[in-house]
Amino acid sequence: MARRQYLDIQALAELLRKSERTIRRDLRRHRLRVPPPMYIPGASLLRWRMVDIERWRQEQQDLSRDI
Secondary structure: OOOOOEEOHHHHHHHHOOOHHHHHHHHHHOHHHOOOOEEOOOOOOEEEEHHHHHHHHHHHHHHHHHO
């Protein structure tokens, strides 16, 4: 499987094993439960950069170790 630089919400949901609905809800209510999105100017598209997702996942692992 080729690694993509940008993921849409469907690909992010698959990667995180969450539903698209859960990701959208977390974006509104619990911003720290999902990686930071990248907003594309002039478009209503949400995308996530792989580097941001990897950084977020590492931060989540580090936080869980500290508990």
